[in-house]
Amino acid sequence: MSRIFSRALAGVAALTLATGFALANTQLDPMQALAGRPAAGNVMDPMTTLTATAKPEAETTANPEFDGLPDGPGAEETYYQCVACHSTGIIMQQRVTDQRWDELWVWMVDKQGMVEPDAETKAVILAYLKQNFSSER
């Protein structure tokens, strides 16, 4: 009897622990914290460091000058086009398909009032987004 009881107790304890971890996890999600942050660009900022290690397998370096956007063709264009309204964190946390990036672009223009750059710059930025924040590569 007491053995069953202590087993049940252990079960409850495990559940409580698991729930605790789950709660702690949602609260500590660094991307959540990043999403609303204003553009910083400070290398010593722990959040910038977090974004820098977001994709360790890739041979890209987060550029503090562009609020942590990984270096590469289009980084500068993307920075100036996108940080007018929000931080780069909201971009860097994405891992979406190429098609989704095209849709997000249209959504940003139609619904958020983003001013479209010339066609060449648009192509450079979209290529950069697909190269660096894609679920396809």
Ligand code: HEC
């Ligand atoms: C004119 C303002 C404006 C500009 C410029 C802008 N955005 Fe946004 N963007 C927004 C707003 C507003 C949201 C919604 C934020 C929210 O979730 O409330 C948003 C959200 C997003 C999201 C999150 C979408 C989602 O699924 O939740 C992504 C990704 C994004 N923007 C990417 C970009 C990129 C890339 C650029 C540059 C090419 C850009 N934005 C430029 C206004 C802008």
